[in-house]
Amino acid sequence: MSPPLLGVEEEVQSSVSSPSVECISENGMGLKERNYLGLSDCSSVDSSGVSSNLNLATELRLGLPGSQSPERETEFCLLNLGKLDEKPLFPLLPSKDGICSSSQKNVVTGNKRGFSDTMDGFSEVKGYVYTEKSWMFHEAGSDSESPQSVGHGKYPGNSGVNVILSTRSPGVQASVKQDEPANVLQEQPRATNGTSLKQTVISNNTTGAPAAKAQVVGWPPIRPFRTKTLAASSKNNDEVDGKPGPGALFVKVIMDGAPYLRKVDLRTYSTYQELSSALEKMFSCFTLGQCGSHGTAGKEILSESRLKDLLHGSEYVVTYKDKDGDWMLVGDVPWEMFIETCKRLKIMKSSNAIGLAPRAVEKSKANNKKEFGYGC
Amino acid sequence: MNYFPDEVVEHVFDFITSHKDRNSVSLVCKSWYKIERYSRQRVFIGNCYSITPQRLIARFPGLKSLTLKGKPHFADFNLVPHDWGGFVDPWIKALAKSRIGLEELRLKRMVVSDDSLELLSKSFPNFKSLVLVSCEGFTTDGVAAIAANCRFLRELDLQENEVEDHRGHWLSCFPESCTSLVSLNFACLKGEINLASLERLVARSPNLKSLRLNRMVPLDTLQKLLMRAPQLVDLGIGSYVDDPSSEVFSKLKTVIQLCNSIRSLSGFLEVAPCCMSAIYPICENLTFLNLSYAPGLQGNDLTKLVQHCRKLQRLWILDCIGDKGLGVVASTCKELQELRVFPSDPFDAGNAAVTEEGLVLISSGCPKLNSLLYFCHQMTNAALITVAKNCTNFIRFRLCILDPVKADPVTNQPLDEGFGAIVRSNKSLKRLSLSGLLTDQVFLYIGMYAKKLEMLSIAFAGDSNKGMLYVLNGCKKLRKLEIRDCPFGDVALLEDMGKYETMRSLWMSSCEVTLGACKILAKKMPSLNLEIINESEQLEFSLDDRLLVDKMYLYRTLVGHRKDKPEYVLLL
Numbered sequence: 001m002s003p004p005l006l007g008v009e010e011e012v013q014s015s016v017s018s019p020s021v022e023c024i025s026e027n028g029m030g031l032k033e034r035n036y037l038g039l040s041d042c043s044s045v046d047s048s049g050v051s052s053n054l055n056l057a058t059e060l061r062l063g064l065p066g067s068q069s070p071e072r073e074t075e076f077c078l079l080n081l082g083k084l085d086e087k088p089l090f091p092l093l094p095s096k097d098g099i100c101s102s103s104q105k106n107v108v109t110g111n112k113r114g115f116s117d118t119m120d121g122f123s124e125v126k127g128y129v130y131t132e133k134s135w136m137f138h139e140a141g142s143d144s145e146s147p148q149s150v151g152h153g154k155y156p157g158n159s160g161v162n163v164i165l166s167t168r169s170p171g172v173q174a175s176v177k178q179d180e181p182a183n184v185l186q187e188q189p190r191a192t193n194g195t196s197l198k199q200t201v202i203s204n205n206t207t208g209a210p211a212a213k214a215q216v217v218g219w220p221p222i223r224p225f226r227t228k229t230l231a232a233s234s235k236n237n238d239e240v241d242g243k244p245g246p247g248a249l250f251v252k253v254i255m256d257g258a259p260y261l262r263k264v265d266l267r268t269y270s271t272y273q274e275l276s277s278a279l280e281k282m283f284s285c286f287t288l289g290q291c292g293s294h295g296t297a298g299k300e301i302l303s304e305s306r307l308k309d310l311l312h313g314s315e316y317v318v319t320y321k322d323k324d325g326d327w328m329l330v331g332d333v334p335w336e337m338f339i340e341t342c343k344r345l346k347i348m349k350s351s352n353a354i355g356l357a358p359r360a361v362e363k364s365k366a367n368n369k370k371e372f373g374y375g376c
Numbered sequence: 377m378n379y380f381p382d383e384v385v386e387h388v389f390d391f392i393t394s395h396k397d398r399n400s401v402s403l404v405c406k407s408w409y410k411i412e413r414y415s416r417q418r419v420f421i422g423n424c425y426s427i428t429p430q431r432l433i434a435r436f437p438g439l440k441s442l443t444l445k446g447k448p449h450f451a452d453f454n455l456v457p458h459d460w461g462g463f464v465d466p467w468i469k470a471l472a473k474s475r476i477g478l479e480e481l482r483l484k485r486m487v488v489s490d491d492s493l494e495l496l497s498k499s500f501p502n503f504k505s506l507v508l509v510s511c512e513g514f515t516t517d518g519v520a521a522i523a524a525n526c527r528f529l530r531e532l533d534l535q536e537n538e539v540e541d542h543r544g545h546w547l548s549c550f551p552e553s554c555t556s557l558v559s560l561n562f563a564c565l566k567g568e569i570n571l572a573s574l575e576r577l578v579a580r581s582p583n584l585k586s587l588r589l590n591r592m593v594p595l596d597t598l599q600k601l602l603m604r605a606p607q608l609v610d611l612g613i614g615s616y617v618d619d620p621s622s623e624v625f626s627k628l629k630t631v632i633q634l635c636n637s638i639r640s641l642s643g644f645l646e647v648a649p650c651c652m653s654a655i656y657p658i659c660e661n662l663t664f665l666n667l668s669y670a671p672g673l674q675g676n677d678l679t680k681l682v683q684h685c686r687k688l689q690r691l692w693i694l695d696c697i698g699d700k701g702l703g704v705v706a707s708t709c710k711e712l713q714e715l716r717v718f719p720s721d722p723f724d725a726g727n728a729a730v731t732e733e734g735l736v737l738i739s740s741g742c743p744k745l746n747s748l749l750y751f752c753h754q755m756t757n758a759a760l761i762t763v764a765k766n767c768t769n770f771i772r773f774r775l776c777i778l779d780p781v782k783a784d785p786v787t788n789q790p791l792d793e794g795f796g797a798i799v800r801s802n803k804s805l806k807r808l809s810l811s812g813l814l815t816d817q818v819f820l821y822i823g824m825y826a827k828k829l830e831m832l833s834i835a836f837a838g839d840s841n842k843g844m845l846y847v848l849n850g851c852k853k854l855r856k857l858e859i860r861d862c863p864f865g866d867v868a869l870l871e872d873m874g875k876y877e878t879m880r881s882l883w884m885s886s887c888e889v890t891l892g893a894c895k896i897l898a899k900k901m902p903s904l905n906l907e908i909i910n911e912s913e914q915l916e917f918s919l920d921d922r923l924l925v926d927k928m929y930l931y932r933t934l935v936g937h938r939k940d941k942p943e944y945v946l947l948l
Contacts, residue, residue, distance in 0.1 A: 218453030220722045220778050225536045234671045
């Protein structure tokens, strides 16, 4: 299941402290949706201006519903470029093993609290919306078509709280937007404390589904039995596939320093070359400047150790964990043998690979070391 | 009035099987009431709190089959707290004490205990059929009791229940003398079972028509079971993983060819896509295919499979089939009546697997479509209008846009016009679930056109009380109304209180209803139970009437307040 995006936020941007500043997106009203799920729309790694900023394909937005800056708009257009049937180069889906699997735990409670605080605030706000018609939706939406009725601008406080996290440098307007909305958001809960029987939305989300994802309780309307079974089935299928045999052979790929893992299906490649290209593509955002220099189509593959060479220019080596639990350098054995024994892949910094491939280490030291940044 | 002796009238009544009709018949006159009640064998109780078991037993001494539903529908989505109610125990106890010769018990959303199951198994010598849907509270020990004690058991059907699995060899509890099984469904159980016992059980059940396995039954056992039961009509496969080159797999391929009675296929809880080709031979005759629990199958696998299913009438599938896959369904399955598309990853919009396009394709390819459950990421008014043009036979139309207030992404308009078109052109619509950005307008349409509507589910919709009023005033046949997170308040609730006596129930949560209004309603209408469900600790019912009620469940009843309510429920 998709992991909570606030986890990424906490990991990547310490400037965002309060969990209650979640961007609640406007829906309808001609305003663009700020959908945390929208991060997956971004196939825009190939869009030049944005790619370097969307390494994690997440964007922290702290605006109020409907509030947006022109810059956000452009960016969102870019995000929207990712049409459903295009195959993005990096389908940056928050997969089960994806974003912040490691940080999932520390996020849960904080997020819950934050979400329910905000929800409380917005639950009360709803009262304002429908009686006073003076809520921020109108003001914020001034640059779009005028709200037909309050209902259009309605944000029923319980619907999807959407968070888009950004790894953009803090200097960007995200921080400017932060202060104002944050304050407004925080005022509301305080003002309306204890005067309502309205429960916190999260109160009885007792299913296995990760509550920390800023979900609305009971939405989408699917029986917990179904979600649990599907989750268990998916897990089993992956595990089943981890053994050599028919079907896909998915193994996790870890890259040193990357905030999330990926998975590759080893059966979709037949040579180390293919695997190497795929890994490059997957992780190029973490190794800026390295793409293009490898993946040399047409060049003959001299040996299985080509992979080593290819990635060594970038200070990284690819290693794998075999059946016995040992970490080995990729490329030493024939491909067929490799996929039968490989359980996991790890892209390590050459400096950490001492002992695995001393040659590689020397080689990379000899190269100009470049700056690597992910999340700028 | 009555020109015929009672026996003749009773014989005539034998031909009247629908509950509605029998209920109507019983209201004609006293004589017919009497004849009907003595001859009634099947009773359906949609809300277990609307009547007591004692009154049921008193009225229908010939009762053989009882269907009970407990919790409200929104309990399915965690909106009803644990221990709210819906206990079957008092029913079984009362029936056991009486002289009712119960043969069939069907429960939905009820709390069932092992003790109840044991009592059930020992109290009715002719007990034949137990169907539990979305129930909870029992373990495999209870199931074992049923297996062990019901000598003439024909049907044991466990659907989507939360069962604590003790792996206690419940299957082995079927005595060797038990040869009457017609239907066995244990797909929802998570634990291991004794495979040898299962094989023997199937071998000695010549009447077995329906068999649904859980994920712990591997492919080689499946092959052996099919050898024993080639007469199966309904098959649910547990684990379907093997190497296509193995001997077991080729045996399976052979034996499947012999199973030409299979019309319904489900399961694939674990699946290796490369093994699916063995299934193709039975696809030709399938009328029901349920792959909604098979996330191991990708869009391509699903599409390839569906291409063989030309006689399909009901399809339950995951959204990874994609719009293109739905196009294949549309061009292949011309007999399709029911389609359910579930989200494979409900919380991730990245993979927007199905959109309005898929639905439009289905509507134009499948003219017999009458029942739809569709989870998607977006929908447009244009698409809904097209669907409404293509399909005018809908009985059930449930659309769930995963982002609850999403507007038409093309026009940024609410989806009022789209749903309006649906209700306008589908005059037989009985059940409707709405989603997306919606204003009061859609309710105006529903009130105007959905004259046969019986169940309506609303979430995050509407602007004002008018919305709810349009529905209450317009939908004369409304039986169940469930609303969450809508701006409907006291005015709408109190406008026509008598209406609720014509309905089974009303659920309103996170709306704008105040405690005061609830009190008024409860006072005015003693034939209704009004429950306020409140779990937060700040609940001091010192009680300002202006406080907003978070969850309200209103239902008609003949027996007043229930005695088993938990503390957090306030019965006004």
